[in-house]
Amino acid sequence: VEEGEEGMVDLIAGQVKELLKRNQVKQSDLPGIGVGCAGHIRHSDGVIVTTSNLEGFNNYPLRAELQSHFDIPVILDNDANAQAYGEYKFGAGKGTRDMIFVTISTGIGAGLVINGGLYRGMSGTAGEFGHTIVEPGSDLVCTCGNRGCIMALACGMALPYMFEKKLREGMETKLNMPPKFNISKINGQTLKKGLDMDDPLSKAVISDSAYYVGIGLYNLFQILNPPLIVLGGGLTNWGEFYLDKIKETFYELARDMLIDPIRIVLSEIVGDAGVIGAAALSLE
Amino acid sequence: VEEGEEGMVDLIAGQVKELLKRNQVKQSDLPGIGVGCAGHIRHSDGVIVTTSNLEGFNNYPLRAELQSHFDIPVILDNDANAQAYGEYKFGAGKGTRDMIFVTISTGIGAGLVINGGLYRGMSGTAGEFGHTIVEPGSDLVCTCGNRGCIMALACGMALPYMFEKKLREGMETKLNMPPKFNISKINGQTLKKGLDMDDPLSKAVISDSAYYVGIGLYNLFQILNPPLIVLGGGLTNWGEFYLDKIKETFYELARDMLIDPIRIVLSEIVGDAGVIGAAALSLE
Numbered sequence: 001v002e003e004g005e006e007g008m009v010d011l012i013a014g015q016v017k018e019l020l021k022r023n024q025v026k027q028s029d030l031p032g033i034g035v036g037c038a039g040h041i042r043h044s045d046g047v048i049v050t051t052s053n054l055e056g057f058n059n060y061p062l063r064a065e066l067q068s069h070f071d072i073p074v075i076l077d078n079d080a081n082a083q084a085y086g087e088y089k090f091g092a093g094k095g096t097r098d099m100i101f102v103t104i105s106t107g108i109g110a111g112l113v114i115n116g117g118l119y120r121g122m123s124g125t126a127g128e129f130g131h132t133i134v135e136p137g138s139d140l141v142c143t144c145g146n147r148g149c150i151m152a153l154a155c156g157m158a159l160p161y162m163f164e165k166k167l168r169e170g171m172e173t174k175l176n177m178p179p180k181f182n183i184s185k186i187n188g189q190t191l192k193k194g195l196d197m198d199d200p201l202s203k204a205v206i207s208d209s210a211y212y213v214g215i216g217l218y219n220l221f222q223i224l225n226p227p228l229i230v231l232g233g234g235l236t237n238w239g240e241f242y243l244d245k246i247k248e249t250f251y252e253l254a255r256d257m258l259i260d261p262i263r264i265v266l267s268e269i270v271g272d273a274g275v276i277g278a279a280a281l282s283l284e
Numbered sequence: 285v286e287e288g289e290e291g292m293v294d295l296i297a298g299q300v301k302e303l304l305k306r307n308q309v310k311q312s313d314l315p316g317i318g319v320g321c322a323g324h325i326r327h328s329d330g331v332i333v334t335t336s337n338l339e340g341f342n343n344y345p346l347r348a349e350l351q352s353h354f355d356i357p358v359i360l361d362n363d364a365n366a367q368a369y370g371e372y373k374f375g376a377g378k379g380t381r382d383m384i385f386v387t388i389s390t391g392i393g394a395g396l397v398i399n400g401g402l403y404r405g406m407s408g409t410a411g412e413f414g415h416t417i418v419e420p421g422s423d424l425v426c427t428c429g430n431r432g433c434i435m436a437l438a439c440g441m442a443l444p445y446m447f448e449k450k451l452r453e454g455m456e457t458k459l460n461m462p463p464k465f466n467i468s469k470i471n472g473q474t475l476k477k478g479l480d481m482d483d484p485l486s487k488a489v490i491s492d493s494a495y496y497v498g499i500g501l502y503n504l505f506q507i508l509n510p511p512l513i514v515l516g517g518g519l520t521n522w523g524e525f526y527l528d529k530i531k532e533t534f535y536e537l538a539r540d541m542l543i544d545p546i547r548i549v550l551s552e553i554v555g556d557a558g559v560i561g562a563a564a565l566s567l568e
Contacts, residue, residue: 042543049543098406110507114398121509122382123543131541132503134418146537219416223394223507225405253430257415259326259333259407 005056006065013069032073032282035066036082036274038107043124046076075281077118079103079274080127083232083267084111085118085284086277091268092230100226101267102129104213105233106156112224118284130155134215140165150216154209156235160186162205173201188235195241209235210242214249221254221262232267289340290349297353316357316566319350320366320558322391327408330360359565361402363387363558364411367516367551368395369402369568370561375552376514384510385551386413388497389517390440396508402568414439418499423449434500438493440519444470446489457485472519479525493519494526498533505538505546516551 039051046063063076084101093099097116108130112119120126135148142152163186175194194202323335330347347360368385377383381400387393392414396403404410414435422432447470459478478486
């Protein structure tokens with residue numbers, strides 16, 4: 001990140017070339033090079049419009065810059081789209097033509113597979129599920145500036161605020177919090193520890209996140225009526241407790257409006273889903 | 285409605301036959317007969333699963349029953365899907381391959397056109413936009429049983445509750461309300477009168493409806509990133525005041541996340557959009 005835009009491009013290109021060399025693979029042996037990147041990506045011309053995960057890179061033509069280093073096609077897409085496509089081709093979505101992949105991580109996003117292909121919408125930003133609003137009067141504000149979107153209420157970046165709010169409301173925690181404890185460092189792993197020691201505050205924050213993700217999935221169900229929703233991203237490491245709460249909210253809301261059974265499952269390509277998905281983009 | 289399920293089918297079949305006769309058209313001159321019906325329709329086998337607009341008709345095989353009267357194909361779909369397809373073929377959606385039609389009427393629903401075709405999802409219920417939840421703690425409850433879905437907060441059926449709530453909160457109205465006035469009769473036309481006489485309570489209810497529809501459209505934008513949203517249904521007769529408020533909410537939320545311009549326009553097939561849309565289904 002400290003290398004800046006050009007430095008980053010040189011680094012990526014260098015790494016790809018190094019990988020090719022080490023594996024004795026020629027560029028011409030490959031259909032292409034797929035790149036997944038967080039943020040609003042304009043798929044048509046491979047430009048990062050905005051991204052909150054990197055400094056700079058506003059209206060940055062990442063695809064063209066990378067392409068100048070290679071003779072085979074470079075494809076750039078949003079990382080959630082890449083993961084969705086990977087899951088569709090090689091993971092939990094194999095054999096279906098329609099699915100939604102939702103990643104619950106630092107941020108929250110989704111990729112839509114519709115009629116057997118990624119659906120990107122007008123500008124390439126379809127699937128920005130994390131920015132759908134489900135609590136417009138909330139005091140939790142997202143990095144996008146809006147109140148009460150699912151990211152503000154449930155994602156990794158929101159955890160310190162959610163935690164602090166419950167502390168302020170008088171809830172007690174079993175987590176070890178020395179006097180100079182920096183609450184902004186609270187993340188998914190902190191709360192996993194809390195969950196494992198049966199800490200009521202950690203469980204309350206995890207439950208809140210699950211509740212809003214559950215509402216969000218219900219809204220996706222009403223709009224797209226998919227047969228399959230695949231969940232990935234770091235916060236799913238909270239495990240059964242988290243997933244059960246998400247499903248509980250979903251099924252309480254969907255009830256008899258669910259005509260056919262829907263599958264809500266975990267990602268099957270754990271860990272490298274983003275990389276495998278990005279590579280798979282060149283098979284699209 | 286009083287004729288019951290069988291009586292209704294006989295009535296529809298009789299009317300279609302009468303229309304054919306009067307216009308000297310043979311069945312074989314037509315590609316098919318399209319039927320649009322409110323409710324959850326399973327498109328694969330033409331069964332009404334549930335509908336809150338008719339008595340009976342639960343798990344009712346309307347398509348098969350109508351088909352038994354005709355030699356050409358009968359197609360049954362949800363009325364919002366039919367209107368969406370009509371608008372796509374002959375109205376505001378001509379020339380686009382992707383659009384969302386939203387009807388704001390007694391209820392609220394939507395039809396999705398994706399990659400040049402209606403998208404129905406797994407069971408045929410995709411586009412049930414009205415049941416997406418945007419205010420889970422609301423005291424307004426939908427006929428579906430959930431709190432704070434857009435229908436509960438913004439549709440024609442919700443107007444009496446919205447009106448009564450504002451009265452209870454102490455707002456005054458210029459509308460003539462004699463002692464035995466039945467508040468449950470308040471509908472879109474009542475509030476149109478109120479709007480025309482600059483009644484603050486009517487305008488507040490209309491603004492609230494617009495606010496929640498605006499949030500709903502913003503959520504649709506984040507999920508599907510469509511180039512075009514077409515609005516139809518009786519409540520759009522509230523005109524500019526209503527549409528401006530809807531757009532105001534939408535653009536306040538979307539801001540710089542809107543990479544390409546989106547068109548939010550009124551239905552161009554006013555009045556018979558449902559009938560024209562249903563007929564158009566046989567061209568799909």
